[in-house]
Amino acid sequence: MKVLGIVVEYNPFHNGHLYHLNSAREIVKPDYVVAVMSGSFCQRGEPAIIDKFSRAHIALLNGVDVVFELPFVYATQDAGGFAKGAVWLLERSNVITDIAFGSESANIDFLTKIATVMIDQPEPFPRFMKEELKKGHSFPNARKYALLKYFELTKELSPKEVLRIEKSNDILGVEYIKSLKELKSKIKVHVIKRVGAEDKDESFGGKFSSATSIRKLIIHGDWDKVTQAVPETSLKIIARELNEGRGPITLQQLEEIALAKLRLMGREELQRLYGFSEGIDLRFVECASKFGELDNFLSCVKAKRFTMSKIRRLLLYSLFNISQQFLSKCNELGPQYLRVLGFNTKGRQLLSVIKRKSTIPVLSVCSLYRKVLKKVIKDKTGRFVVDPNLFEKQLLLDIQSTAIHSLLFPNKSERSAQRDFHIPPIIIE
Amino acid sequence: MKVLGIVVEYNPFHNGHLYHLNSAREIVKPDYVVAVMSGSFCQRGEPAIIDKFSRAHIALLNGVDVVFELPFVYATQDAGGFAKGAVWLLERSNVITDIAFGSESANIDFLTKIATVMIDQPEPFPRFMKEELKKGHSFPNARKYALLKYFELTKELSPKEVLRIEKSNDILGVEYIKSLKELKSKIKVHVIKRVGAEDKDESFGGKFSSATSIRKLIIHGDWDKVTQAVPETSLKIIARELNEGRGPITLQQLEEIALAKLRLMGREELQRLYGFSEGIDLRFVECASKFGELDNFLSCVKAKRFTMSKIRRLLLYSLFNISQQFLSKCNELGPQYLRVLGFNTKGRQLLSVIKRKSTIPVLSVCSLYRKVLKKVIKDKTGRFVVDPNLFEKQLLLDIQSTAIHSLLFPNKSERSAQRDFHIPPIIIE
Numbered sequence: 001m002k003v004l005g006i007v008v009e010y011n012p013f014h015n016g017h018l019y020h021l022n023s024a025r026e027i028v029k030p031d032y033v034v035a036v037m038s039g040s041f042c043q044r045g046e047p048a049i050i051d052k053f054s055r056a057h058i059a060l061l062n063g064v065d066v067v068f069e070l071p072f073v074y075a076t077q078d079a080g081g082f083a084k085g086a087v088w089l090l091e092r093s094n095v096i097t098d099i100a101f102g103s104e105s106a107n108i109d110f111l112t113k114i115a116t117v118m119i120d121q122p123e124p125f126p127r128f129m130k131e132e133l134k135k136g137h138s139f140p141n142a143r144k145y146a147l148l149k150y151f152e153l154t155k156e157l158s159p160k161e162v163l164r165i166e167k168s169n170d171i172l173g174v175e176y177i178k179s180l181k182e183l184k185s186k187i188k189v190h191v192i193k194r195v196g197a198e199d200k201d202e203s204f205g206g207k208f209s210s211a212t213s214i215r216k217l218i219i220h221g222d223w224d225k226v227t228q229a230v231p232e233t234s235l236k237i238i239a240r241e242l243n244e245g246r247g248p249i250t251l252q253q254l255e256e257i258a259l260a261k262l263r264l265m266g267r268e269e270l271q272r273l274y275g276f277s278e279g280i281d282l283r284f285v286e287c288a289s290k291f292g293e294l295d296n297f298l299s300c301v302k303a304k305r306f307t308m309s310k311i312r313r314l315l316l317y318s319l320f321n322i323s324q325q326f327l328s329k330c331n332e333l334g335p336q337y338l339r340v341l342g343f344n345t346k347g348r349q350l351l352s353v354i355k356r357k358s359t360i361p362v363l364s365v366c367s368l369y370r371k372v373l374k375k376v377i378k379d380k381t382g383r384f385v386v387d388p389n390l391f392e393k394q395l396l397l398d399i400q401s402t403a404i405h406s407l408l409f410p411n412k413s414e415r416s417a418q419r420d421f422h423i424p425p426i427i428i429e
Numbered sequence: 430m431k432v433l434g435i436v437v438e439y440n441p442f443h444n445g446h447l448y449h450l451n452s453a454r455e456i457v458k459p460d461y462v463v464a465v466m467s468g469s470f471c472q473r474g475e476p477a478i479i480d481k482f483s484r485a486h487i488a489l490l491n492g493v494d495v496v497f498e499l500p501f502v503y504a505t506q507d508a509g510g511f512a513k514g515a516v517w518l519l520e521r522s523n524v525i526t527d528i529a530f531g532s533e534s535a536n537i538d539f540l541t542k543i544a545t546v547m548i549d550q551p552e553p554f555p556r557f558m559k560e561e562l563k564k565g566h567s568f569p570n571a572r573k574y575a576l577l578k579y580f581e582l583t584k585e586l587s588p589k590e591v592l593r594i595e596k597s598n599d600i601l602g603v604e605y606i607k608s609l610k611e612l613k614s615k616i617k618v619h620v621i622k623r624v625g626a627e628d629k630d631e632s633f634g635g636k637f638s639s640a641t642s643i644r645k646l647i648i649h650g651d652w653d654k655v656t657q658a659v660p661e662t663s664l665k666i667i668a669r670e671l672n673e674g675r676g677p678i679t680l681q682q683l684e685e686i687a688l689a690k691l692r693l694m695g696r697e698e699l700q701r702l703y704g705f706s707e708g709i710d711l712r713f714v715e716c717a718s719k720f721g722e723l724d725n726f727l728s729c730v731k732a733k734r735f736t737m738s739k740i741r742r743l744l745l746y747s748l749f750n751i752s753q754q755f756l757s758k759c760n761e762l763g764p765q766y767l768r769v770l771g772f773n774t775k776g777r778q779l780l781s782v783i784k785r786k787s788t789i790p791v792l793s794v795c796s797l798y799r800k801v802l803k804k805v806i807k808d809k810t811g812r813f814v815v816d817p818n819l820f821e822k823q824l825l826l827d828i829q830s831t832a833i834h835s836l837l838f839p840n841k842s843e844r845s846a847q848r849d850f851h852i853p854p855i856i857i858e
Contacts, residue, residue: 256836260686263832263846264749292836292844320693403692407685407721415721417692 003350004030005096005187007070007086007176009038011048011215013058013234016102016196016208021063023192024100032350034096035064036086037341038075039398040405043082045312046251047405049215050241053423056341060428061233065347066354067426068093069339071394072401073322073330076313078139079168081331083175084182089335091185092385094357095350098188101176104167106193108177113156114147114165115177125150138307140171169194204229218248245411251312253408254319255294261319262288273317274327280306284318320401329390336391337372339398340364342426359385367421369395432779433459434525434616436499436515436605438467440477440644442487442663445531445625445637450492452621453529461779463525464493465515466770467504468827469834472511474741476683476834478644479676482852483666485770489857490662494776495783496855497522498768500823501830502751502759505742507568508597510760512604513611517763520614521814523786524779527617530605533596535622537606542585543576543594544606554579567736569600598623633658647677674840680741682837683748684723690748691717702746703756709735713747749830758819765820766801768827769793771855788814796850798824 004024010017025033037059039052048055056067074085090096103111117125128149132142144165151157164170173191180187196208204213209229217226218238227235241247262270262284270281280301287300301311316322337360343351355362361372361384373391376384403417416422433453439446454462466488468481477484485496503514519525532540546554557578561571573594580586593599602620609616625637633642638658646655647667656664670676691699691713699710709730716729730740745751766789772780784791790801790813802820805813832846845851 256686257689260833260836261690263836264829289832289846292838292846293841400693403718404689407689407692409721412722417718417721 001032001095002028002030002097003032003034003095004028005034005036005090005093005099006064007083007090007099007101007172008035008059009042009048009075009211010035010055010059011038011042011211012050012055012218012230012238013062014209014211014214014230016194016210018062018231019195019208020100020102020192024190025063027190027192028098028100030098032065032095032346033063034066034068034090034093034347034350035059036068036070036089039069039072039341040402041072041076041316043075043077043079043313044309045076045314045316047249047254047408049218049249050238050247051249051405051419052341052402053419053426054237054241054246057426057428058234058237060342060344060347060426061237062231066343066350067341069341069398071330071335071337071339072320072397073327073394074335076316077327078310078313079171079175080178081327083172084179084331085335087176087179087185087187088183089338089360091180091183091187092335092359093338093354094359095354096187098190099176099180100190100192101173102169102194103173103191104170104194105161105164105173106191107161107164108189108191110157110161110164111170111173111177111191114162115174115181117147117150118143118174118178119181122150124153133305136304138305138310140307215248215250218242219250244414246406246409246414249405249408252294254315254404257404257407258315258319259288259292259294259297265318270318272323272325274322274324275310275314275317278305280314284314319404320397322397326393329387330394333387333390334385335360336386336394337361337363337369339366339395340425342428344428348427359383361386363395364425366395366399430461430524431457431459431526432461432463432524433457434463434465434519434522434528435493436512436519436528436530436601437464437488438471438477438504438640439464439484439488440467440471440640441479441484441647441659441667442491443638443640443643443659445623445639447491447660448624448637449529449531449621453619454492456619456621457527457529459527461494461524461775462492463495463497463519463522463776463779464488465497465499465518468498468501468770469831470501470505470745472504472506472508472742473738474505474743474745475680476678476837478647478678479667479670480678480834480848481770481831482848482855483670483675486855486857487663487666489771489773489776489855490666491660495772495779496770498770498827500759500764500766500768501749501826502756502823503764505745506756507739507742508600508604509607510756512601513608513760514764516605516608516614516616517612518767518789520609520612520616521764521788522767522783523788524783525616527619528605528609529619529621530602531598531623532602532620533599533623534590534593534602535620536590536593537618537620539586539590539593540599540602540620541606543591544603544610546576546579547572547603547607548610551579553582562734565733567734567739569736644677644679647671648679673843675835675838675843678834678837681723683744683833686833686836687744687748688717688721688723688726694747699747701752701754703751703753704739704743704746707734709743713743748833749826751826755822758816759823762816762819763814764789765815765823766790766792766798768795768824769854771857773857777856788812790815792824793854795824795828 059067070086128146132145147162151162201210214229267285270276283301287297291297361376376386399420402420406415409415488496557575561574576591580591630639633654643658696714699705712730716726720726790805805815828849831849835844838844
């Protein structure tokens with residue numbers, strides 16, 4: 001049995017995603033496709049433009065058999081934490097045989113070479129890394145310069161090749177490979193050459209436009225262009241969500257909630273959270289005090305050593321109280337459950353296999369999570385690797401972040417915080 | 430030297446307030462008038478419609494000589510805590526000789542009789558009180574029924590007289606007298622017969638309209654009517670504030686901030702806060718989870734035993750994390766500083782007297798509070814009664830609540846959280 005795993009955000013699902021899915025299918029020829037997808041907030045540190053249930057629905061309509069939610073704590077980490085959480089979750093389902101990801105270079109050798117350096121940390125790479133960070137570069141930039149120096153010595157890769165990891169999907173690709181190696185996973189890796197625009201590209205690129213540019217078009221109501229860039233199934237569900245007042249959701253809408261939270265927080269409280277080191281805690285406090293506008297706040301905080309995505313993620317950490325201790329434990333122990341957002345008829349069969357084989361429990365009905373946890377605790381087979389306390393904390397965070405996401409819905413009657421309890425998995429027969 | 434103290438909210442300053450001020454002046458004939466005024470949030474559990482500096486300015490323009498800020502922790506308590514904080518602050522200035530307050534009954538004997546019962550708790554009054562609370566009445570209603578029963582026995586007051594304490598100013602009046610008695614204060618009490626509408630009256634009443642109805646008119650932009658109900662000085666400053674995008678501020682604008690805070694809080698966290706007993710914590714959690722609209726949330730929480738004002742105040746406690754422990758300490762130790770919002774030339778003279786005589790420090794420039802605190806700690810005269818830790822906590826809360834108030838300004842460029850540090854006391858020469 002071949003089961004293909006993919007890691008996605010589908011924010012929103014577009015033609016590039018469909019191309020990737022179909023290409024991966026052609027290469028792997030899997031019996032099943034499983035997607036692990038970000039929930040209510042994404043890796044750029046922003047709320048998803050429409051909710052996770054609708055995005056899972058679109059995925060199923062386009063041929064994914066099972067959609068699991070990537071817990072918030074991984075979905076909103078940097079490329080390393082994101083990739084690790086997602087790959088680990090797939091690994092723990094215990095059925096995935098292949099993983100495919102999009103890549104600008106589509107060169108698995110190149111990505112593996114870099115991943116190997118990052119895992120093995122052969123001298124003088126760690127020293128180069130330290131030097132570059134000291135110069136005040138952001139982590140991704142420091143890594144790029146350190147790799148350039150390192151491969152200039154070893155001659156394994158040319159500068160031109162190394163510079164490819166400036167591309168967001170290649171960065172993620174390196175992290176997927178690195179995580180699989182660290183987990184000693186037997187999952188086989190495939191890379192799919194990406195088509196069209198880069199993720200962060202903000203300009204409309206026709207049929208293959210970036211998710212960023214498509215979100216912009218949706219916000220501005222430029223439906224002619226959206227229609228060109230997303231499959232019809234995606235368009236229909238996006239339109240339905242907006243029509244019912246459950247979108248579009250943007251970071252802008254978090255402005256007052258996020259700034260109020262910071263104004264009510266002390267610096268000490270902030271310092272207990274993940275990532276608020278190197279004086280960024282003080283910048284957050286001072287900028288939230290100076291500015292009552294999100295854009296001004298973000299510009300005020302921005303420094304050379306931090307990317308804007310990182311700053312947005314830190315803003316989410318401050319809102320959701322993501323402590324250093326909690327995040328470290330999550331990265332040490334991995335995802336604690338397989339939360340099912342949706343499946344089709346084939347997916348139902350696969351899920352019954354996963355339920356027998358996975359090393360973390362499958363959670364289909366969120367409201368029954370205590371029952372599921374009890375069963376895991378009682379289990380005598382030694383199959384599960386779950387930490388009950390961490391399970392609850394990770395899940396509570398998914399539920400809370402969805403409760404905040406829904407609070408941003410334009411239609412106030414849709415703003416229930418209990419969507420996770422009331423909306424069953426999406427089923428496509 | 431005669432110094433008249435008054436306790437006000439001026440939300441906003443209207444003709445009834447001016448009448449009260451002038452009547453009190455006529456009766457007392459003071460050398461100076463000192464007002465203690467709510468800051469950014471008021472006793473009804475709502476943000477003030479315009480900021481505290483502008484409201485202090487209007488008070489000065491209408492003849493008040495010094496305006497002190499009533500710390501948030503007292504300004505947002507029930508009538509008992511509000512009155513106690515305000516009277517205690519005036520007492521601690523050590524210069525007030527007279528207090529005047531508005532009253533529907535204007536009958537000081539009646540108010541004193543009730544205050545005495547409430548302090549002395551003569552049997553069977555406490556038993557009546559318990560019985561009425563057990564029936565599920567709100568505190569004010571239980572007190573009213575218990576007093577009716579009590580005075581039916583003693584025949585000191587007729588039922589008709591007792592029922593007067595349904596009026597909000599008489600309730601406050603009883604509390605002022607009670608607090609002064611408890612403090613063994615020598616301040617002389619005067620009552621001024623109120624004219625025009627009751628505070629909570631929502632309909633426009635012409636020249637003497639209630640603050641509630643005037644706020645409504647301001648929000649709806651009905652300036653013809655506002656002009657009839659407030660002095661020109663008040664009108665001008667209200668108009669200036671709205672014109673510059675610093676108002677009108679309403680509870681509605683706190684909707685997402687307040688509900689987000691509740692959705693991110695656990696029930697245990699809520700239980701540590703003041704007032705979340707008798708299952709109201711669970712109601713708060715459940716209603717914030719069900720509803721994403723403030724009005725629906727408030728209706729959902731509303732129960733017979735809680736007035737709507739109390740529920741709004743609890744909402745503020747949840748937003749500002751007002752713990753049981755902190756509030757009890759505040760009510761035990763009293764206000765810790767005299768924060769000057771403004772003064773006129775005469776007020777400047779009085780302030781120099783207060784600075785020599787008060788038992789808590791005068792804070793004219795908020796940013797210098799650490800210096801002021803140091804001086805108090807070093808003081809060898811034994812004159813000060815300050816708890817440095819409580820001083821800081823009370824002040825931080827005033828600053829935080831002002832930072833949240835300003836975050837609600839329509840004009841985003843005015844939303845600085847540092848208004849308390851950047852705006853000096855208003856001075857009218």
